Amino acid sequence: MRKVSNRLPEAFVERMKNLLGTEFDQFSETLKSDAPVSVRLNSRKKLTELFDDLKTDRVRWHSEAFFLKERPVFTLDPAFHAGAYYVQEASSMFLKEALVQTVDFSKPLRVLDLCAAPGGKTTLMADLMNSESLLVANEVIKSRVSILKENLLKWGFPNVIVSNHDAEEFADLEGFFDLVLVDAPCSGEGLFRKDKNASSHWSEEAVATCSARQKRILQAAAMAVAPDGVLIYSTCTYNPEENHQNVQWFVKNQDFEVLTLNTSTFPEIESREPGYQFYPHRLTGEGFYIAALQKKGGDTDYTTAKIRLNRLPKKQVEELTSWLERPEHFEFFLKKDDGIVAVPKELASDFGTVLKGLFRRSSGFEIGTFKKNNFVPSHALALSSEISLKVPKIDLSKDEALLFLKKESFDFGSAENGWHLITYQGLGLGWAKVIGNRVNNYLPKEWRIRMDIE
Numbered sequence: 001m002r003k004v005s006n007r008l009p010e011a012f013v014e015r016m017k018n019l020l021g022t023e024f025d026q027f028s029e030t031l032k033s034d035a036p037v038s039v040r041l042n043s044r045k046k047l048t049e050l051f052d053d054l055k056t057d058r059v060r061w062h063s064e065a066f067f068l069k070e071r072p073v074f075t076l077d078p079a080f081h082a083g084a085y086y087v088q089e090a091s092s093m094f095l096k097e098a099l100v101q102t103v104d105f106s107k108p109l110r111v112l113d114l115c116a117a118p119g120g121k122t123t124l125m126a127d128l129m130n131s132e133s134l135l136v137a138n139e140v141i142k143s144r145v146s147i148l149k150e151n152l153l154k155w156g157f158p159n160v161i162v163s164n165h166d167a168e169e170f171a172d173l174e175g176f177f178d179l180v181l182v183d184a185p186c187s188g189e190g191l192f193r194k195d196k197n198a199s200s201h202w203s204e205e206a207v208a209t210c211s212a213r214q215k216r217i218l219q220a221a222a223m224a225v226a227p228d229g230v231l232i233y234s235t236c237t238y239n240p241e242e243n244h245q246n247v248q249w250f251v252k253n254q255d256f257e258v259l260t261l262n263t264s265t266f267p268e269i270e271s272r273e274p275g276y277q278f279y280p281h282r283l284t285g286e287g288f289y290i291a292a293l294q295k296k297g298g299d300t301d302y303t304t305a306k307i308r309l310n311r312l313p314k315k316q317v318e319e320l321t322s323w324l325e326r327p328e329h330f331e332f333f334l335k336k337d338d339g340i341v342a343v344p345k346e347l348a349s350d351f352g353t354v355l356k357g358l359f360r361r362s363s364g365f366e367i368g369t370f371k372k373n374n375f376v377p378s379h380a381l382a383l384s385s386e387i388s389l390k391v392p393k394i395d396l397s398k399d400e401a402l403l404f405l406k407k408e409s410f411d412f413g414s415a416e417n418g419w420h421l422i423t424y425q426g427l428g429l430g431w432a433k434v435i436g437n438r439v440n441n442y443l444p445k446e447w448r449i450r451m452d453i454e
């Protein structure tokens with residue numbers, strides 16, 4: 001494909017000129033500037049000092065997010081590994097505004113993020129959900145599931161099942177979810193500034209293929225939504241075929257109605273019925289489109305199921321109480337591989353239903369295992385917001401924390417024998433076990449920082 005200035009495909013430029021008219025030059029100039037860097041804080045892992053030297057403006061539609069004046073090397077920040085924040089493009093954080101305007105998060109909710117990897121929007125939703133709510137994070141591409149799992153483990157919200165299915169494989173969970181997010185795979189026009197390679201994959205054919213795929217995903221997603229439940233559709237692109245035309249097609253064919261969002265305090269967002277369009281030359285953020293829909297009727301045709309894992313013996317349950325802040329909140333189950341899963345009591349039946357309805361999925365919050373009657377805590381527990389505050393800790397300086405995260409040896413000082421949660425500014429990074437003069441670093445090797453530390 002022939003390119004014009006700024007390496008944009010010619011047909012894309014033509015489309016944008018038609019869409020933006022006289023604003024096109026401003027749009028095109030903006031794409032030549034650097035993409036803004038923004039981070040969103042984890043509401044369950046608050047730090048008093050974070051980016052104090054780099055922080056600039058707040059993201060207008062997310063009270064817990066702000067811009068940084070430059071991009072630091074996040075890999076070399078232990079707080080990043082502790083899940084204190086997520087590096088996320090600002091326009092897409094408008095999801096929070098769309099959700100708080102359309103969903104009652106004070107209730108226990110069943111939430112499905114159908115196209116979840118790497119997990120930016122999943123973690124945003126987890127922050128809004130209460131501890132009686134269940135989150136299913138799905139990603140169809142197998143190689144992208146591990147980064148999704150890693151980001152969710154870091155985030156520390158315990159009530160998560162990660163699955164690896166095509167949207168159409170959710171048929172056994174018909175009408176189960178109060179909220180479904182379809183952050184659809186798209187032609188990515190809105191990321192041309194952030195990802196310099198993205199425009200090389202763009203073509204008219206790619207737009208048509210994406211649009212057709214989105215229709216198929218939307219149709220499958222519709223089934224999973226409970227009567228009166230909410231469906232959020234979003235893309236990071238501008239073209240009508242993938243955005244408002246797809247949503248119009250959807251409401252014409254499905255029993256859903258459009259939910260109007262109040263954007264009066266954000267005049268920089270364009271209302272493109274039935275949704276909302278974000279342009280980088282009008283606001284500090286990338287291209288994004290979002291629409292909110294509500295199911296009017298529909299069936300619930302899922303089969304409730306009990307968890308088929310074994311319950312943990314009482315003696316072992318007693319031992320677990322010192323590892324969790326609210327042990328009474330959970331029931332404990334034993335998997336075939338001896339892993340222990342902690343499921344909130346109120347959610348035992350919902351977990352059972354999802355675990356039965358999906359076959360390529362995780363089992364939930366795995367807190368560890370018993371080896372010869374001794375509890376071995378998991379990495380998920382170290383990063384979880386449910387870990388007991390009384391667990392013995394060793395708090396490290398930044399340099400020490402980086403050595404821990406590189407799995408290199410260093411002097412831990414003197415500590416009692418046994419398990420210690422390694423923390424940075426009080427936030428869990430992983431486990432170490434002290435045995436006499438020896439300290440074993442239990443950071444999973446796949447989590448190790450591979451980058452050189454200056």
Ligand SMILES: C[S@@+](CC[C@H](N)C(=O)[O-])C[C@H]1O[C@@H](n2cnc3c(N)ncnc32)[C@H](O)[C@@H]1O
Nearest residue numbers: 115116117118119120121140141167183184185
């Ligand atoms: C826009 S990305 C999701 C980004 C993610 N929601 C976030 O905020 O971090 C779309 C995701 O959909 C996945 N995907 C691709 N084809 C799909 C399909 N047929 N069904 C469901 N998801 C698909 C892609 O692998 C990709 O991870």
